[in-house]
Amino acid sequence: MSAAPLAGLAAAVAVLALWEALAAIEGRVPADGLARLLRPLARAGRDGREPTPPERRRLALVGTATLCAGGWLVGGPLAALVAGAGGPIGAGLLLRRRRQRYRAELERAAPAVARSLADALGAGHAVSGALVETARGLEGAARTELDGAAAAIAVGEPVDAVLERLRARAGGQAWDTLVGAILLQREAGGDLATLLRELAGAQEEAQRLLDDARAATAQARFTGGVVTVLPAGAAALAELASPGALAAVAALPLAAWLAGFALFLQAIALVAIRRLSRVRA
Structure with missing residues (x-):
C-alpha cells in the first residue's frame, strides 16, 4: 500500500482519537455535549423559556458551524462562508418559531x-x-x-x-x-x-x-408557495441535465442581471402571498 492512503487513514484515526479524548476529559460522550448546546432550543419549545445571552451565542455558533459544513459539502469554501453567515439569523428564527x-x-x-x-x-x-x-x-x-x-x-x-x-x-x-x-x-x-x-x-x-378559515385557505396558500418556487426547481433540473448551465448564464452580464431580478420578484411574490393568506385571530 502506498504512503498516501496510509497517511489519510492515520489522519482519520487521529481525529477520532482526539474526539474520544475530549469526551473522556469532559466525562461525557460527544452526543451529550451537542445535546447540552441544543438544550435551550428544546426548553424554548417545551417550557417557553428565553435562552440567556451565552446560550444564544452558543446556538449561533452551532448554527454557523452546521451551515458552513453544509455549504462546504455542496459548493466549496465560498458557499461555506455565505451559508455560515446565516447561522445567527437561522438560530434566532428557529428560537422564535419554537416560542x-x-x-x-x-x-x-x-x-x-x-x-x-x-x-x-x-x-x-x-x-x-x-x-x-x-x-x-x-x-x-x-x-x-x-x-x-x-x-x-x-x-x-x-x-x-x-x-x-x-x-x-x-x-x-x-x-x-x-x-x-x-x-x-x-x-x-x-x-x-x-x-x-x-x-x-x-x-x-x-x-x-379560525380553524375553518385556515382550512378554507390551505389550498390557495399551498398553490401559491409551489408556484413561487417552480423557477428555482426548473433551474436545479436544468443544472442536473446539463452541468454548467447556470454558470454559463451567470457569465453573461445581461442574463445574470435578469436572473437576479427574477429571483427578487419571486421573493416579493412569496412574501405577498404569505401576507395575503395569513389568518389572524
Missing part, C-alpha cells in the same frame, strides 16, 4: 383553562387554589405555566402580579381576556365562575372559526 408554537399551544388551551377554573371556583376554591386544581388536570404548555403560577403564589407572591406575569408570558388575546376577567372580578365582584364558562364557550367558537 411561537409554545404560545399557540397556550392559546388553544385557554378555553379549557377557563372552564377548569370555573369548575374549581364553583367547588369553593379561591383563585389561588383554583389555579392549583386546574394545573393538575392539564398537560403541555398550559400545565407548565399554571404550575409556575401556583408555585409563585405558594411562596407568597401576590396573585395579581402572578396573573399579570402569566398573561405577559402567554402573549395572546385569549389569555388577556381570561386574566382580565379574573382581575376585574377581584376588584368589582360578581359571579366569576359563570363568566369564565361563558368566556370558554366564546373562545372555543372563535377557535372553530
Whole structure:
C-alpha cells in the first residue's frame, strides 16, 4: 500500500482519537455535549423559556458551524462562508418559531383553562387554589405555566402580579381576556365562575372559526408557495441535465442581471402571498 492512503487513514484515526479524548476529559460522550448546546432550543419549545445571552451565542455558533459544513459539502469554501453567515439569523428564527408554537399551544388551551377554573371556583376554591386544581388536570404548555403560577403564589407572591406575569408570558388575546376577567372580578365582584364558562364557550367558537378559515385557505396558500418556487426547481433540473448551465448564464452580464431580478420578484411574490393568506385571530 502506498504512503498516501496510509497517511489519510492515520489522519482519520487521529481525529477520532482526539474526539474520544475530549469526551473522556469532559466525562461525557460527544452526543451529550451537542445535546447540552441544543438544550435551550428544546426548553424554548417545551417550557417557553428565553435562552440567556451565552446560550444564544452558543446556538449561533452551532448554527454557523452546521451551515458552513453544509455549504462546504455542496459548493466549496465560498458557499461555506455565505451559508455560515446565516447561522445567527437561522438560530434566532428557529428560537422564535419554537416560542411561537409554545404560545399557540397556550392559546388553544385557554378555553379549557377557563372552564377548569370555573369548575374549581364553583367547588369553593379561591383563585389561588383554583389555579392549583386546574394545573393538575392539564398537560403541555398550559400545565407548565399554571404550575409556575401556583408555585409563585405558594411562596407568597401576590396573585395579581402572578396573573399579570402569566398573561405577559402567554402573549395572546385569549389569555388577556381570561386574566382580565379574573382581575376585574377581584376588584368589582360578581359571579366569576359563570363568566369564565361563558368566556370558554366564546373562545372555543372563535377557535372553530379560525380553524375553518385556515382550512378554507390551505389550498390557495399551498398553490401559491409551489408556484413561487417552480423557477428555482426548473433551474436545479436544468443544472442536473446539463452541468454548467447556470454558470454559463451567470457569465453573461445581461442574463445574470435578469436572473437576479427574477429571483427578487419571486421573493416579493412569496412574501405577498404569505401576507395575503395569513389568518389572524
